[in-house]
Amino acid sequence: MKPLxxxxxxxxxxxxxAVAGPTPAxxxxxxxxxxxxxxxxxxxxxxxxxPSCAKMYSTPVLAETVVTGSGNSLENVVxxxxxxxxxxxxPSTAAVFNQKGCRYIPHVLAFQVNQELKIxxxxxxxxxxHPLPKLNREWNKSQPPGTPPISEKYDKAEIFPxxxxxxxxxxxxxxxxxxSHYAVTGDGGSFTLPNLPPGKYTITAWHESYGEQTQDVTxxxxxxxxxxxxxxxxxx
Amino acid sequence: xRKLNYSLVIASSVVLSCAAFLYSTPAAAQDSGQxxxxxxxxxxxxxxxxxxxxxxxxxxxRYPEGTSHIGNLxxxxxxxxxxxxxxxxxxxxxxxxxxxxxxxxxxxVTPTPRNFVAAVFKCRSTPTxxxxxxEDIFDTxxxxxxxxxxxxxxxxxxxxxxxxxxxxxxFSTRWETEKPGTPISIPPEPKVTLESIKHxxxxxxxxxxxKCHGPQGxxxxxxxxxxxDSNDQPIRPYNFYTGYRFKCGSTNRDLYKIFMTGVDGTxxxxxxxxxxxxxxWDLVHYLxxxxxxxxxxxxxxxxxxxxxxxxxxxxxxxxxETGSGIHP
Numbered sequence: 001m002k003p004l005x006x007x008x009x010x011x012x013x014x015x016x017x018a019v020a021g022p023t024p025a026x027x028x029x030x031x032x033x034x035x036x037x038x039x040x041x042x043x044x045x046x047x048x049x050x051p052s053c054a055k056m057y058s059t060p061v062l063a064e065t066v067v068t069g070s071g072n073s074l075e076n077v078v079x080x081x082x083x084x085x086x087x088x089x090x091p092s093t094a095a096v097f098n099q100k101g102c103r104y105i106p107h108v109l110a111f112q113v114n115q116e117l118k119i120x121x122x123x124x125x126x127x128x129x130h131p132l133p134k135l136n137r138e139w140n141k142s143q144p145p146g147t148p149p150i151s152e153k154y155d156k157a158e159i160f161p162x163x164x165x166x167x168x169x170x171x172x173x174x175x176x177x178x179x180s181h182y183a184v185t186g187d188g189g190s191f192t193l194p195n196l197p198p199g200k201y202t203i204t205a206w207h208e209s210y211g212e213q214t215q216d217v218t219x220x221x222x223x224x225x226x227x228x229x230x231x232x233x234x235x236x
Numbered sequence: 237x238r239k240l241n242y243s244l245v246i247a248s249s250v251v252l253s254c255a256a257f258l259y260s261t262p263a264a265a266q267d268s269g270q271x272x273x274x275x276x277x278x279x280x281x282x283x284x285x286x287x288x289x290x291x292x293x294x295x296x297x298r299y300p301e302g303t304s305h306i307g308n309l310x311x312x313x314x315x316x317x318x319x320x321x322x323x324x325x326x327x328x329x330x331x332x333x334x335x336x337x338x339x340x341x342x343x344x345v346t347p348t349p350r351n352f353v354a355a356v357f358k359c360r361s362t363p364t365x366x367x368x369x370x371e372d373i374f375d376t377x378x379x380x381x382x383x384x385x386x387x388x389x390x391x392x393x394x395x396x397x398x399x400x401x402x403x404x405x406x407f408s409t410r411w412e413t414e415k416p417g418t419p420i421s422i423p424p425e426p427k428v429t430l431e432s433i434k435h436x437x438x439x440x441x442x443x444x445x446x447k448c449h450g451p452q453g454x455x456x457x458x459x460x461x462x463x464x465d466s467n468d469q470p471i472r473p474y475n476f477y478t479g480y481r482f483k484c485g486s487t488n489r490d491l492y493k494i495f496m497t498g499v500d501g502t503x504x505x506x507x508x509x510x511x512x513x514x515x516x517w518d519l520v521h522y523l524x525x526x527x528x529x530x531x532x533x534x535x536x537x538x539x540x541x542x543x544x545x546x547x548x549x550x551x552x553x554x555x556x557e558t559g560s561g562i563h564p
Binding site: 049126 | 356365414442447448458462463464466504506507508510
C-alpha cells in the first residue's frame with residue numbers, strides 16, 4: 001500500500017508541477033486489474049527436499065502462478081505501454097531479483113532493455129538461475145550461497161519465465177520492456193503509469209497464466225485516464 | 237531443332253520427377269511438422285515471441301548462401317553434396333525440414349532433437365548463453381551425443397561436416413546478429429593428487445552437484461526426477477557410474493569445459509563464476525573416481541587409499557569384475 005500511496009503522491013506532485021511550470025504536461029493512466037470467474041486454488045509447495053528453506057515457513061507457502069486479493073483483484077500483472085511511447089534509455093539503477101526462502105522476490109520482475117539485472121541469493125543453498133527467453137540469449141548459471149550477485153542484461157524486449165532446476169517449484173518471470181512506462185500490480189491490483197506526454201497509447205496487461213489484453217487510450221494534457229482490465233480466470 | 241526440344245523436355249521432366257520423388261518426403265514432413273507445432277504451441281504465446289522458421293527449400297531452388305571456416309576447410313551450403321543436400325539427406329528426419337527440431341522422428345526421440353532456429357547448443361567451448369564456435373558444432377557432428385539419439389557422423393568426411401555446419405547456421409538469424417562467444421580459457425591440467433581428489437569431493441558437496449547427479453554420481457539426486465529441459469521435456473542428469481564418455485566429449489578437458497560452460501538448454505548451469513580454475517580441475521579429478529568401471533589415473537590413485545578402495549568395492553555390484561570393468 002505504501003509504495004502505491006507514494007506513487008500517487010508523486011503523480012500529484014508531478015501534475016501540479018506540470019500545470020505550474022512550462023514543462024510539457026504529463027498525463028496518467030491508472031486503473032485496476034481484476035478477474036472474473038473462479039481461479040484455480042494454488043497448491044501448497046512441498047519444500048521438504050530443501051530443509052534449509054522449509055524451516056523458514058511455519059505454514060507451507062502457496063504457488064504464485066495466480067495471486068489474488070480482495071475484490072477480485074489480480075496481482076503480478078505487468079501493465080505497460082506497448083505502443084505509442086518512444087523507447088527509453090535504460091536507467092542507471094539495477095533491477096534486483098532476490099532468491100529467499102527458495103522463492104523469487106518479486107515473482108514478476110519488470111525492467112528495461114539493457115538495464116542492469118542483479119540476481120541475489122540470500123539462501124543457504126545453491127540455486128541455478130535459468131531464464132528461458134526465446135529472443136534473448138538463454139544462459140543458465142549456478143549461484144551457491146555466499147557468492148556475489150550475478151549481473152546481467154537483456155537487449156531485446158520480451159516476457160519470459162525464469163526457473164531454478166534444482167528446486168522445481170521456483171518459478172518466476174522477467175518482463176524486459178522498451179520504455180519506462182510500466183507497473184506490476186501488487187496487493188489491490190491497481191496500477192499507475194505516470195508522466196505520459198499527450199498522445200495515443202496502447203496499454204498491455206500481461207499475466208503469466210491468463211494471457212494478455214490490450215486497450216487503447218488517448219491522453220491530452222495532464223489528465224488521468226482510467227483503464228481497467230478484467231481477466232477471465234482459468235479454473236485449472 | 238524440334239526434335240532437340242522434345243528430348244530436352246523429356247530429359248527435364250525425368251529430372252523433375254526424380255527430384256520430386258527424392259524430395260517428396262521433406263515436403264510431407266513439413267506438413268506433419270506444421271501440424272505438430274500447431275498442437276504443441278500454447279494458445280497464449282504472445283505473437284512474435286518465437287523466432288520465425290523458414291519453409292523447406294523446394295527441389296531445384298538454391299539454398300541460402302552461407303559458409304563455415306573450420307581449420308583450413310571452408311564449408312558451403314550450395315553445390316553437389318554440399319551442406320543443403322547433406323542436411324536433406326541425413327538430418328531433416330529428426331531436426332526437421334525447417335530445422336526447428338520438429339522432424340518426422342522427433343516425437344520418438346528423447347531428448348528432443350536440437351532446434352537450429354532457436355540456436356541454443358549444448359556442447360560449446362563458449363560461455364553460457366553464447367553461440368558455439370563453428371568448431372564446436374563440427375566436433376559434435378563427429379562425436380555424436382551419448383545418451384541421446386544423435387549418432388556420430390564420423391563416417392562423413394571433414395568437408396561434409398564443415399558443409400553441414402554452414403547449412404545449420406542458415407536456419408537462425410542469431411548467426412548474423414550475434415557473434416559466437418570467446419572460448420573459455422582452460423589452464424593446463426595439474427598433476428592428479430589425493431588432495432586434489434579430496435578437495436574435488438568437498439566441492440561436489442559444496443556446489444550441490446549431488447542434488448541432481450546423486451551422492452555417488454549415479455544421476456539419482458533428490459531433484460533428478462523433476463528435471464526438464466528448455467522444451468519442457470523430462471531430462472536425466474548424467475550418470476557417472478556407467479561408461480566414461482560425456483555428452484560433450486570424453487577427456488578431462490571436455491569434462492572441465494562442460495561445467496564451466498554449462499550445457500545450454502538443459503538444467504546443467506555454468507559454474508564459471510563460482511569456482512576458480514584450479515578448483516575446477518580438482519572437481520574433474522574427483523568426478524573421474526566416480527566412474528568406477530573406467531580405469532583412469534584418478535581412480536587408480538583413489539583405489540590405492542583404504543577409503544577409496546572401500547568405496548569402489550562397495551559400489552561394484554556383488555564385488556565381481558564384469559565385462560565392463562575390463563576395457564582399458
